[in-house]
Amino acid sequence: MYSIVKYDSSYRSVWNDFVARSKNGTFLFNRGFMEYHADRFEDYSLIVFKGTKIIALLPAHINNNELYSHWGLTYGGLVLDFKVKLPGVIEIVRAILNCLNSFEVRKIHIKTIPSIYHIAPAQEFEYALFLCKAKLTRRDTLSVIENEYAIKIAANRLEGVKKGQLNNFKVEESTDYHFFWNDVLLPNLQHKHNAKPVHSIEEIIQLKNKFPDTIKLFVVKDEKGIAAGTVIFETDTVAHAQYISGNNDKGKTGSLDFLYYELITKIYKDKKYIDFGTSNEAQGKKLNYGLNFWKESYGARTIVQDFYEVDTANYTLLDNVLI
Known part of the structure; x- marks a missing residue:
């Protein structure tokens, strides 16, 4: 049902068009942004087709035969079409893991897109990662103001x-x-x-x-x-x-x-959220108290950004989920 294609420059235009109309993509996933550090990473971004239509993207690079959300980007994860639903995303994740496993890419490392950046609810990927026993490896805190409920x-x-x-x-x-x-x-x-x-x-x-x-x-x-x-x-x-x-x-x-x-x-009084970013160090295990205090004194409060690691061989765990 799904075909997985490795990105190359011939897809640049359709990639950027999809990011612009996705429900959780931002300009950080535009190839013009991603490629400012192209010399530092071996790009291994994936495009997911259903028939001839693109329904998802996975911005990524490869290092030592493991796939990573781009180290040069603040967040990563699966960029989704508005119309795709949860069962479809489960199948997409299975197809991606299976494809990568067949090419002997053994692990993927994901830093998720914080929910405040979603135009519409878009955490299907996180649920699929849970189903295939992804390991939570890091959790960062972001200090965020929600203007509608400003403190x-x-x-x-x-x-x-x-x-x-x-x-x-x-x-x-x-x-x-x-x-x-x-x-x-x-x-x-x-x-x-x-x-x-x-x-x-x-x-x-x-x-x-x-x-x-x-x-x-x-x-x-x-x-x-x-x-x-x-x-x-x-x-x-x-x-x-x-x-x-x-x-x-x-x-x-x-x-x-x-x-x-x-x-x-x-x-920015009319912007939905103001994100001061993280105050964490040591892979999320330390908090810079003074920096966090300064942000929270403006009324910012905490959401989290999760980082996961999953074995591509775990695609089989998605076989019998739908009942």
Whole structure:
């Protein structure tokens, strides 16, 4: 009933068209986004056909004969057509596992698409993974504001907002990625976490040029220049904070508090969700208390993103599920 085809560039257009009309895909699965790091991963994405119609995609790469949701993407999993139903997804997962097993790909590693990114309910894949005894290997927490049921912003955050107002800060969308990266983000990450951003300045500009309506840089400015900024990835349902950073004096000036107050109460007040992302380290087993505290003081609360590992030989466990 289903045929599984490995993606190649001849499918680029139909792949992107399917992502755009799927019920749980985002622009991260557009080939223009996925391929910015094509040199780092051996792509092994799969396309699922029912007859001549595409009904699902699995963005993935292969490493040491095991299949992975792309390490370069925040989330992965099965991207689904609006019309596909649970029994169909169970059969699709069986077909994918069987196909991979026949090619001696022994395991798949999945990082799921958080439910807030779904346009319509789309957790059929997670149920199918449970049926084939997928192992939960990691669970990250995401700090999320649901605007329809917004929780009051904490007093300590509002104090920072008042500082920002006294400093005559203004929030605006900016194209000055070089300054934000080199003078704000990189020094802050290096000083606080001895880390670098996932994207280089060249990569984020390349992605911004490809997706100008979904990748945006917002900054706080005064007469001295940029004091803080954040890069937002926009989807149909979510404004996701990909990067957040301020100058060393952000606590005194209130620059970061002022920036996010403006984003939450004005710029993205009509977006269904605002996702601050994870505060986890050590594969989900540690929580950065201070970072999580800052996010929750804006009214964000927790949802989880699960990571699974499953043996492809377990496709037989899906044989007699439907009764």
